Amino acid sequence: MSEKVMDFIKENSMFDNGDKVIVAISGGPDSTCLLYILNELKEQIGITLIGAHLNHCLREVDADKDEEYAKKTCESLHIDFYSKKVDVHRIAKEKNLSCEMAGREERYGFFKELMISLNANKVALAHNANDQAETILMRIMRGTGIEGMVGIKPVRDKIYVRPILHLSRKEIENYCLINNISPRIDKSNLENVYARNKVRLELIPYMEQNFNMDIIRTLNRLSDTVKKDDEYLKDISQKEFEKHCELGHQRVIINKNAFGLHESILTRVVRRALLEVNHNLYNFEKIHIASIIELQSHETGKSIMLPQNIIVENCYGNMHIYIQQKEVNYDINQYPLKFGEKNIIYALNKVIEMDVKPNGEFDEFKGTDYIKNFDYDKIIGPIILRYRKDGDRFMPLGMTGNKKIKDLFIDLKIPKSKRNEIPLICFGNDISWVVGYRVSEKFKVSKDTKNILRIRIGSEE
Helix, strand or coil: HHHHHHHHHHHHCCCCCEEEEEEEEECCCHHHHHHHHHHHHHHHHCCCEEEEEEHHHHHHHHHHHHHHHHHHHHCCCCCCEEEEEEEEEHHHHCCCCHHHHHHHHHHHHHHHHHHHCCCCCHHHHHHHHHHHHHHHHHHHHHHHHHHHHHCCCCCCCCCCEECCCCCCCHHHHHHHHHHCCCCCCHHHCCCCCCCCHHHHHHHHHHHHHHHCCHHHHHHHHHHHHHHHHHHHHHHHHHHHHHEEEEEEEEEEEEEEHHHHHHHHHHHHHHHHHHHHHEEEEEEEHHHHHHHEEEHCCCCCCCCCEEEEHHHEEECCCCCEEECCCCCCCHCCCCCCCCCCEEEECCCCCCEEEEEEEEEEEECCCCCCCCEEEEECCCCCCEEEEEEECCCCCCCCCCCCCCEHHHHHHHHCCCCCHHHCCCCCECCCCCCEECCCCCCEEECCCCCCCCCCEEEEEECCC
C-alpha cells in the first residue's frame, strides 16, 4: 500500500524535500490511514508532519471524542498536533451558508492559520477514489462540463495535496484492519440525508449491482481521461486570456475581439477572468457565463450583477468585470491643496505637490499624465481636488468652447463605473485638469506666461 501511495506522490510531484506538511485528520478511516502511510514514508520523502483537527461541534460528545482520538493518534506517532473548536452551525446561520460550506471555509481558514504560524507549506487531505467517483457523479447530474468531470485534483494551488486519492475505500479499510488501526466512525455518513450520502449509500451500490461492479475505478479512469483534454484546452485558453484580457485593480477587461473565439475557449477565458477578480468560482454556473457572453452583444453601458457582488459592464463591446464597491458620495469629497508641502490624500493613496516658478526656471519637460504645467497668473480662487458633479463643463486644450464632462468621458470611452472616481483639479470654479486625461485651454502655458504652476500627482510611499 505504501509503495502504491509513493508512486502516486511521485507521479503528481506532491512533495519536495524539506516540506513541512499539515495533515488534516478527522479521526475517521481515510485521514487516519493517510497519517499512518505518510508517517511510514516521511523519511524517504524528506518531509515533516503536523497533525491538524478542526472540531466542528456538530456531533456534540462524538465530536469531542473524534478530537481526542486524533490527538492520541498523533501523540502515539510522535507527531505535533493542533486542534481548534468552532461552532459551524452558528457560523452557517450568521453567514447564511450551508453547514457544509461553512465547515469548509472554517477548515481551510484553520489550515491557513497553521501554515502561517508554523511556517508550513503543504496541506495533505484524505480524499480517496470513492470520493472522486461520488464527486464526478454529482457533477454529471448537475450538468457539468469537461472541467467538472476531472473531479478532485491530486494537487491544488501547489499547496493542497491528496496522496491517497487513487485508493478505494475498501483498500483503506483493509489497511486499517491489517495494521490494527481502529479509527472513529462518523455515523452521520450512514444517514441518507445529504445528497452525497445518497450517492454513496444508494446510487453507487445500485450501479455496482446492476451495471458495473468496478464503477468506482471506471469513474476514476474517466477523470484521468478527461483531465488530459481539459489541460490542453486550459493551455489554449490561458494564452487567449493573456492576449485578450487586461488586468487592473480588482478589475479585468475582456477585449471585444475575444468574443470571436470558439465557445469552448471563450467560456474558459470568461471563467478565468471571474477567477482573477473574485479568487474563486463558487456559485458561478453555466447560466452566468452565458449571460456575460450575451451581454457583449448589447449596447454600451448595459451591465448585469452576478453572485458575490460581481458586476459585468459592456463598455463599447469590451467587458469590464469587477466587484461592486460600497457607494461613495463623491460630491462631498473635495480636498483643498496647499503650496510648499506634500498634500497627502489618504483616501486616494496619492501625494500632490505644487510649485510656482517664473517662466523658464522649471526644467524642460513635455508633461506626463500626472505632471502638468499651468499659467499661474490666470488662476482665481482656491485650488482643490474634487470629483465630477452634475452639469460640470470643461474647455479641453485646443478647443474654444466648453464641453460637458459627461460627454468628454463618453468620447474617451471611460466606463460608467470609473467616471465618478476620476479626480478633477479645479482653480476656483473652473476645472483645470481631468487627471490622467485632459487639461484646460484656459490655463495653458504660452509665450506670454510669466509664472508657471507645476502640479505633480504620485502614489503615497
